[in-house]
Amino acid sequence: MENSSRERITLHLDMDSFFSSVEVRERPELRGLPVVVGSDPKGGSGRGVVSTCSYEAREFGIHSGMPISKAYRLCSDATYLKVNMKLYKDASENIMDTIRIFADRFQQVSVDEAYIDIGDSISDYESAILLAEKIKSEVKRLQRLTCSIGVAPNKVIAKIASDFNKPDRLTVVRPEDVQNFLFPLHVSKIPGIGKKTQPILQEMGIEKVGQLASCDVQLLIARFGKFGLVMHQLANGIDTREVKERDVVKxxxxxxxxxxxxxxxxxxxxxxxxxxxxxxxxxxxxxxxxxxxxxxxxxxxxxxxxxxxxxxxxxxxxxxxxxxxxxxxxxxxxxxxxxxxxxxxxxxxxxxxxxxxxxxxx
The missing domain is CATH 3.30.1490.100 (DNA polymerase, Y-family, little finger domain)
Known part of the structure; x- marks a missing residue:
C-alpha cells in the first residue's frame, strides 16, 4: 500500500546532554564526573544559569536553567565550565552532516536536534528502526557522542519519544500505539505547554495528556484561543507539519x-x-x-x-x-x-x- 502523508515515518534526533558531552569528549579525564556548563559559580555567588550538565551532575538535582549559585550549593565538587559556543557549533555542524545523508527530508531545529523524514524510502517500522540504529551508531563512531532518537508517525510524537528514555536510547511509537504512549504522560511533555500554561490546565483538572485529549475542545479554545485547539490536536497525536529545511535566519x-x-x-x-x-x-x-x-x-x-x-x-x-x-x-x-x-x-x-x-x- 502506498505510504500517504499521514503515514509518514519521522525520526527526531536529540543529542544527549550536548554541551557537557562535547566538553567531556574533548577532556576524557572528566568522563563519569559531574560536569556543569554555564557560567563561573564564583564559589556560590555567581549570577548566571546552567546551560546544560552531565547526567552525573543531574543525579545531584542540577538541571538546565537553574541558577548557577544553586547548582554550586547542590554539588560544589562538580567541574564548572564556561560556555564555548564555537566548540559546540563546530561539533553540531559535523553531527548534522553525518545524519543528513540518511534523510529524504531534513530539518535542523537547534544546535543539537533535528527531524529526519524517511517516508519516501521507508514505509515500515522494522526498516525505520534499523535505520535509526544505524544513525546512532554512525554518530557514536564518527563524532564520539551519543544521541537519543524517537521514531513515530509525526514530528510531535517523535520529539516526545526521543526524550522519553534518555540517554543513548531509541524509542519507537507505531501508529497503533500512539494513545497508549501519549495519554499517561504529564501535559508538560507536549512541546509548548510550559510553566504558564500548566497551572491553568491544572485548575481545569487536566494533568495528563489523556485528560487534555478528551477535554471539550471548545473549552480549551475559550481559555487559550487558537493554542487550545493546537494543544488538543497534539494531545491526540495529530501533527500535520512537514519536515523541511530551515534556511531563513530571522x-x-x-x-x-x-x-x-x-x-x-x-x-x-x-x-x-x-x-x-x-x-x-x-x-x-x-x-x-x-x-x-x-x-x-x-x-x-x-x-x-x-x-x-x-x-x-x-x-x-x-x-x-x-x-x-x-x-x-x-x-x-x-x-x-x-x-x-x-x-x-x-x-x-x-x-x-x-x-x-x-x-x-x-
Whole structure:
C-alpha cells in the first residue's frame, strides 16, 4: 500500500546532554564526573544559569536553567565550565552532516536536534528502526557522542519519544500505539505547554495528556484561543507539519548578564559597544544586512523590557547598531540598576555575492 502523508515515518534526533558531552569528549579525564556548563559559580555567588550538565551532575538535582549559585550549593565538587559556543557549533555542524545523508527530508531545529523524514524510502517500522540504529551508531563512531532518537508517525510524537528514555536510547511509537504512549504522560511533555500554561490546565483538572485529549475542545479554545485547539490536536497525536529545511535566519542577537549590576552611563555605553561588535561579527559571517535594531534591558529586580527601531534602509554598518542601541537605551537611564543588557538585529536580508565579498572587508 502506498505510504500517504499521514503515514509518514519521522525520526527526531536529540543529542544527549550536548554541551557537557562535547566538553567531556574533548577532556576524557572528566568522563563519569559531574560536569556543569554555564557560567563561573564564583564559589556560590555567581549570577548566571546552567546551560546544560552531565547526567552525573543531574543525579545531584542540577538541571538546565537553574541558577548557577544553586547548582554550586547542590554539588560544589562538580567541574564548572564556561560556555564555548564555537566548540559546540563546530561539533553540531559535523553531527548534522553525518545524519543528513540518511534523510529524504531534513530539518535542523537547534544546535543539537533535528527531524529526519524517511517516508519516501521507508514505509515500515522494522526498516525505520534499523535505520535509526544505524544513525546512532554512525554518530557514536564518527563524532564520539551519543544521541537519543524517537521514531513515530509525526514530528510531535517523535520529539516526545526521543526524550522519553534518555540517554543513548531509541524509542519507537507505531501508529497503533500512539494513545497508549501519549495519554499517561504529564501535559508538560507536549512541546509548548510550559510553566504558564500548566497551572491553568491544572485548575481545569487536566494533568495528563489523556485528560487534555478528551477535554471539550471548545473549552480549551475559550481559555487559550487558537493554542487550545493546537494543544488538543497534539494531545491526540495529530501533527500535520512537514519536515523541511530551515534556511531563513530571522534575527542575530547577543546579551550579557553582569556579575554586578551596572548603573554608570559610561559602563552602559561600553557594554553596548561590545555587544554591537559581537552582533556585527556574526552578521558579516552569515552574510546578512539588517534594518531593525533591538535592545533588551533587565533591571536588578528582573523587570525586563525590549525596544526596537527600524532604519530607513538595510545596512551592515556596525556603528548604526551601536548608536541605535544607545539611543533606544536613553529612556531607561536613571531608572535603576541593570542586571542584563542585550542587542540584536532583525529584518535581515541576504547579501548577494558582490555584497558578500565587500562585506568581508568592512
Amino acid at each position: 534575527s542575530i542577537s547577543t546579551e550579557d548578564t553582569f556579575d554586578e549590576d551596572i548603573y554608570d552611563p559610561l559602563e552602559i555605553e561600553r557594554s553596548f559597544s561590545e555587544l554591537s561588535e559581537k552582533v556585527h561579527v556574526s552578521l558579516i559571517k552569515k552574510h546578512f544586512r539588517f534594518r531593525t535594531v533591538t535592545i533588551k534591558v533587565r533591571f536588578e529586580d528582573f523587570r525586563t523590557y525590549t525596544r526596537a527601531k527600524t532604519l530607513n534602509a538595510a545596512t551592515t554598518d556596525k556603528d548604526a547598531i551601536r548608536k541605535t542601541a544607545i539611543s533606544l537605551m536613553e529612556e531607561f537611564l536613571g531608572k535603576g540598576r541593570f542586571r542584563l543588557l542585550g542587542v540584536g538585529v532583525t529584518k535581515l536580508e541576504k547579501l548577494d555575492e558582490r555584497q558578500t565579498f565587500l562585506s568581508d572587508f568592512l
